[in-house]
Amino acid sequence: MPDSLATVTEASAVRLATFRLARRLRAESAIDAMSDAQFSVLAGLRAHGPHTLRELAERERVSAPSMNRTVNGLEAAGYVTRTTDDADRRKVNIALAPAGEAIVLETVRRRDAWLEEALASLSDADRTIVSRAAVILQGLATR
Amino acid sequence: MPDSLATVTEASAVRLATFRLARRLRAESAIDAMSDAQFSVLAGLRAHGPHTLRELAERERVSAPSMNRTVNGLEAAGYVTRTTDDADRRKVNIALAPAGEAIVLETVRRRDAWLEEALASLSDADRTIVSRAAVILQGLATR
DNA sequence: TATTGTTATACTCTATAACTATA
DNA sequence: TATAGTTATAGAGTATAACAATA
Numbered sequence: 001m002p003d004s005l006a007t008v009t010e011a012s013a014v015r016l017a018t019f020r021l022a023r024r025l026r027a028e029s030a031i032d033a034m035s036d037a038q039f040s041v042l043a044g045l046r047a048h049g050p051h052t053l054r055e056l057a058e059r060e061r062v063s064a065p066s067m068n069r070t071v072n073g074l075e076a077a078g079y080v081t082r083t084t085d086d087a088d089r090r091k092v093n094i095a096l097a098p099a100g101e102a103i104v105l106e107t108v109r110r111r112d113a114w115l116e117e118a119l120a121s122l123s124d125a126d127r128t129i130v131s132r133a134a135v136i137l138q139g140l141a142t143r
Numbered sequence: 144m145p146d147s148l149a150t151v152t153e154a155s156a157v158r159l160a161t162f163r164l165a166r167r168l169r170a171e172s173a174i175d176a177m178s179d180a181q182f183s184v185l186a187g188l189r190a191h192g193p194h195t196l197r198e199l200a201e202r203e204r205v206s207a208p209s210m211n212r213t214v215n216g217l218e219a220a221g222y223v224t225r226t227t228d229d230a231d232r233r234k235v236n237i238a239l240a241p242a243g244e245a246i247v248l249e250t251v252r253r254r255d256a257w258l259e260e261a262l263a264s265l266s267d268a269d270r271t272i273v274s275r276a277a278v279i280l281q282g283l284a285t286r
Numbered sequence: 287t288a289t290t291g292t293t294a295t296a297c298t299c300t301a302t303a304a305c306t307a308t309a
Numbered sequence: 310t311a312t313a314g315t316t317a318t319a320g321a322g323t324a325t326a327a328c329a330a331t332a
Binding site: 181208213216232234 | 298299300301302303307308309
C-alpha cells in the first residue's frame, strides 16, 4: 500500500532525515580504501585515548576476534600501535599512531566542510533551528 | 556567517548528533540476523517498487556482482522474488515478497516507536524545533 | 580457575575480471 | 557489438569454538 508512505509522522521524518544525512556525510572520507569499521576504531581512539582489545571490541559492539582482525589491518597500515601492557602482560594497549590521527582529522575536516557549505545555503532562521536541533537530538541519542 | 570558527563548531555538532542518532536507531531492528546491506535493499524496494539488478546496484552504490549476492541471500530467505522481464529477457525484476515487506514494516515500527518515546520527553518548543530541522536536514542531504 | 588475546573456520559483503544470454 | 546478469576469485569484517599466555 504505497499510500501509507505518504503518511509521514514526526518520528519517521526525523528517522529519514537522520539516515540520509548520515549516509551523505559518511561518503566524505579522507581515504576511499578505509572501511567504516576501521574509521570508527580510529575515531574512538582519537576521542577516548588508548584501549585494550577487549575495550575496543565492547565499544564497537563486536566480537574480540573480529576486532583483532580490524586492528591487524590498522596496525599493518601504520594507523595504530600495539604494545603489551607492563602491569598485566595479558593485555595489549592499542593507541592511535600519527598517520591514524591524520586520517581522522582529515575525514572530520571534509565532513564538516561539506556540512558547512550546506548550512551556508540556509536562511539564518533555518540555521538556528538546525543548531538547536543538533543539541536536542544528541541529548536524545545519548540519554 | 563570517565567523568561521562558529561555523565549524555548528557543523561538528550537527555531524556528531547525526551519526549518534543514526547509530542508535540502526540498533532497533526486526531481525538481528539481517545486515544493513540487506535491509537497505528491502527498504528501497518498499519505497520505490521493483528494480532490475542494475538499478538496485546503482541505488545502493555497489557493484552488480555484490548486489547479485545480496539478492541471492534475500531470495533464499523468501524476502524478495526474481522474475525475468517479458519485454527484455536479459533483465530480471526484483520485487519485495510479503515476508520482506513485513521485515521492513516491523523495523520501521520499532525505530519510530523508539523515536516517538524519545520525542515525547521533549518540551513542545523543542519538539517543534526537531520537526522543522528534520525537513531542513533532509533537504540538505538530498539536494 | 578466570581473563586476555589470538588462531581456526566459516559465512556475508565488497570488488574486478570473465563468461553467458539477449538485444 | 552492446547490455544485463551471473560466475570465478579474492580481500575484509562478522561470528563461534578452541587454544595459549598470563593472572
